[in-house]
């Protein structure tokens with residue numbers, strides 16, 4: 001991964017499996033957000049591939065994987081429609097109500113009637129515990145509720161994969177915990193796979209069952225695996241220190 005000649009990370013290899021809650025972790029500036037951009041179509045790798053498994057076996061070589069950045073635009077578009085994204089800020093349109101925010105992707109990418117869209121928007125809000133808030137504007141609800149509304153919008157097109165950038169940033173510990181519970185619920189009830197950039201150790205242990213650790217100094221990954229195992233078993237002291245806030249492990 002590079003910005004022009006500035007290499008951020010190299011030699012990253014890891015698998016994200018269906019229904020994983022996969023955490024991208026590492027210190028500030030190691031390249032977590034940059035890695036996320038490679039998954040959601042915002043940045044092309046300087047070298048290497050991002051492979052998505054596809055049941056339709058539409059890979060160029062007949063394999064079950066599609067090379068995201070090499071495939072045709074139409075197939076890339078189809079892959080992107082399997083993905084939902086929650087940006088750090090929540091990125092809701094402030095001039096639209098919550099229901100209108102969720103209706104937006106539904107209007108753009110489906111042939112549903114306005115009344116079906118309205119109904120679906122309410123259903124998505126109910127999924128994240130925001131029933132009855134359809135007509136509220138983002139400025140009229142709390143930060144935690146805005147994150148949940150952002151998640152409802154990310155869920156609008158029923159994605160298999162959800163990418164979340166620092167979902168609990170700026171939330172108090174209780175709201176952060178509620179968001180973690182919601183992520184676990186959505187994984188269990190809808191079967192979604194999550195890829196989450198987060199610094200929050202409590203979240204990493206509560207929701208993560210798989211992860212990659214990016215290191216800014218060596219500019220490569222130090223490990224991949226379940227953070228709950230890595231905290232005591234990882235060979236890398238840097239990783240153990242990170243997961244124990246330098247308090248041993």
Ligand SMILES: Nc1ncnc2c1ncn2[C@@H]1O[C@H](COP(=O)(O)OP(=O)(O)OP(=O)(O)O)[C@@H](O)[C@H]1O
Pocket residue numbers: 003008026027028029030031032033034035
């Ligand atoms: N658009 C850009 N152009 C040039 N360099 C960039 C750009 N975005 C990020 N970088 C650099 O790439 C490196 C990785 O940045 P990135 O935001 O991916 O890290 P991060 O791990 O998400 O950081 P943080 O935890 O602080 O949010 C940093 O050195 C950053 O300065």
